Amino acid sequence: MQPVQQFSLQRSPTTGLLFGLIITLAAVLAYASYITVQLSGLRRLQSDMVDRNRKDSLQLLRIQNDLNSIALAMRDMLDAAEPYPLTAWSAQFDRIHADLDAALKLEEKFAGANRTPEQRLYLNQSLAQFWDAVNRMFALAGASKEAEAREQIRLTLQARQQALSTAVSRLLVENNEGEEQAAARIAHIYDSVQRQLYLFLAATLIAIVLTSLYLIRANRQIFARLAELSEQRSDLAQKLISTQESTLRHISRELHDEFGQVLTAIGAMLGRAGNQAPEGSPLRADLQEVREIAQSTLNNIRGLSQALHPVLLEEAGLESTLDWYIPTAERQTGIRLHYEKSGQPFPVDTGAGVHLYRIIQEALNNVSRHAGVTEAWIRLKFLPHALELEVEDHGKGFVTGPSTPNGNIPRGIGLVGMRERAELIGGTLEIAHPAQRGTLVRVKIPQDKLQTHAA
Ligand SMILES: Nc1ncnc2c1ncn2[C@@H]1O[C@H](COP(=O)(O)OP(=O)(O)O)[C@@H](O)[C@H]1O
Numbered sequence: 001m002q003p004v005q006q007f008s009l010q011r012s013p014t015t016g017l018l019f020g021l022i023i024t025l026a027a028v029l030a031y032a033s034y035i036t037v038q039l040s041g042l043r044r045l046q047s048d049m050v051d052r053n054r055k056d057s058l059q060l061l062r063i064q065n066d067l068n069s070i071a072l073a074m075r076d077m078l079d080a081a082e083p084y085p086l087t088a089w090s091a092q093f094d095r096i097h098a099d100l101d102a103a104l105k106l107e108e109k110f111a112g113a114n115r116t117p118e119q120r121l122y123l124n125q126s127l128a129q130f131w132d133a134v135n136r137m138f139a140l141a142g143a144s145k146e147a148e149a150r151e152q153i154r155l156t157l158q159a160r161q162q163a164l165s166t167a168v169s170r171l172l173v174e175n176n177e178g179e180e181q182a183a184a185r186i187a188h189i190y191d192s193v194q195r196q197l198y199l200f201l202a203a204t205l206i207a208i209v210l211t212s213l214y215l216i217r218a219n220r221q222i223f224a225r226l227a228e229l230s231e232q233r234s235d236l237a238q239k240l241i242s243t244q245e246s247t248l249r250h251i252s253r254e255l256h257d258e259f260g261q262v263l264t265a266i267g268a269m270l271g272r273a274g275n276q277a278p279e280g281s282p283l284r285a286d287l288q289e290v291r292e293i294a295q296s297t298l299n300n301i302r303g304l305s306q307a308l309h310p311v312l313l314e315e316a317g318l319e320s321t322l323d324w325y326i327p328t329a330e331r332q333t334g335i336r337l338h339y340e341k342s343g344q345p346f347p348v349d350t351g352a353g354v355h356l357y358r359i360i361q362e363a364l365n366n367v368s369r370h371a372g373v374t375e376a377w378i379r380l381k382f383l384p385h386a387l388e389l390e391v392e393d394h395g396k397g398f399v400t401g402p403s404t405p406n407g408n409i410p411r412g413i414g415l416v417g418m419r420e421r422a423e424l425i426g427g428t429l430e431i432a433h434p435a436q437r438g439t440l441v442r443v444k445i446p447q448d449k450l451q452t453h454a455a
C-alpha cells in the first residue's frame with residue numbers, strides 16, 4: 001500500500017525560498033548601513049581631528065620659528081662686538097610681532113576645542129607681557145640708556161622667550177599625541193570593519209548555501225513526484241488501452257461468431273424454405289427478400305466486427321490488414337490515401353499489430369477531422385532492425401498558441417493514446433512538421449519488440 005500522504009499536495013518551496021532571500025537581503029542591508037556609519041565616522045575623524053591638528057601644528061611651528069628669530073636677534077643685541085645701537089633691531093622686532101600675531105590668530109582657529117581656556121590664557125598673557133617688556137626695552141634704548149636696555153634683555157626678555165618657546169613645544173607634543181590617538185582610533189575602526197566584513201560574508205554565504213540546499217531538495221522532491229505521477233498516468237493509460245482492446249476483441253468475436261453463425265443458419269434455412277414454396281408464389285418472393293435482408297445484416301455485422309477488431313490481424317498479419325483497411329478508410333473518410341510499402345517485410349506479432357493498426361486509425365481520423373485536406377500519405381517501412389510507420393498530411397499542421405501550455409503539441413486524448421500505444425510495444429512516437437506544411441506522425445519500433453507482444 002502506498003502511504004496516503006503521498007497523494008496529498010506537496011508544500012510549495014516558495015515560502016522557504018522567499019525566507020532565504022529575505023534573510024540574505026536583510027544581511028546585505030544591515031552590513032551596508034553599518035559600513036556607511038563607519039565610513040562617515042572615519043571621514044569625520046579624518047577631517048575634524050587629523051587635518052585640523054596638522055594645520056595647527058604648522059602654525060605652532062611658525063610661532064616657534066618666530067620665537068627662535070627673536071632669540072637670535074636678542075643674542076646679537078647682547079653681543080659686545082656689534083657696532084649698531086639697539087634701536088636698529090626695532091624694525092625686525094615689529095616684523096616678527098606682526099607675523100606672530102597672524103600665526104597666533106590662525107593657530108587659535110585650528111586648535112579649537114583641543115585647547116583648554118587656561119592654556120590659551122597663558123599663551124596670550126605671556127606674549128603680551130613679553131611685548132610689553134620689549135617695548136620697555138626699546139624705550140630705554142631710545143632714551144640712550146643702552147646699558148639698562150641690555151640688562152632688561154638679559155634679565156627679563158630672554159627668560160620670557162624661553163618660557164614661551166617651552167610652552168609652544170609642549171603644545172606641539174600634545175598635537176602629536178592627539179594625532180597618534182586619532183591614528184589608533186582609525187586603525188581600530190578599520191579592524192572592526194574588517195571583522196564585520198568576514199562575519200557578514202560568512203552569514204550571507206551560509207544563507208545562500210542553506211537556501212540553495214533547500215532549493216535543490218525541493219526540486220528533487222518535485223521531480224521525483226512528477227516522475228511518479230507520470231509513471232502512474234502511463235500505467236493507467238496502458239491498462240485502459242489493454243482493457244479496451246480485449247473488450248473490443250471480445251465483442252468483435254461474439255458478433256462474428258454468434259450472430260454470424262445465427263444469421264448464416266437463418267439464411268440457409270430461408271433458402272431451403274424458399275425452394276419448397278411454389279415457383280412464382282408471393283411467399284417465395286417474401287422469403288427471398290428476407291433472405292437478402294439477413295445476408296446484408298450478416299455483411300454489416302462482419303464489417304462492424306472487422307472494424308472493432310480486425311480478425312484479419314490474427315489470421316493474415318499487419319500487412320494484409322492494412323491492404324484491406326486502407327481502401328476501406330479511403331471510402332469512409334473520403335481522403336485519397338497514398339500507401340507505400342518498402343523494405344524486406346518481417347512478421348509482426350498480433351498484439352503489436354493491433355496497436356499499430358489503432359495508431360493509423362487515429363492518425364487518419366485526425367487528418368480527416370483537423371488537417372482540412374483530401375490527401376494523405378501512409379508509409380510502412382521495414383528497416384533493417386525496426387519497423388517505421390508514417391502518416392503524413394500537408395494540411396493545417398498543429399496550431400500552437402496560448403491554449404497549448406506544454407509547448408507545441410496540443411492536448412488531446414488521441415495523441416496521448418497513440419504515444420502510449422507506441423511505448424506499450426517498446427517504440428517511440430514522434431510528431432514532426434514535414435518540409436511542406438502539415439503534420440507527420442512517425443512511429444518507430446525495434447524489430448525485436450514486434451515478435452513477442454500480447455495486446
Ligand atoms: N493531422 C493533424 N493536423 C492538424 N491538427 C492536428 C492533427 N492531428 C491532431 N491535431 C491537433 O491536435 C489536437 C489533439 O488531437 P487528438 O489528441 O487526436 O484529439 P482530438 O482528435 O480528439 O481533438 C487536435 O484537436 C488538433 O488540434
Ligand SMILES: [Mg+2]
Binds near residue numbers: 412
Ligand atoms: Mg483525434
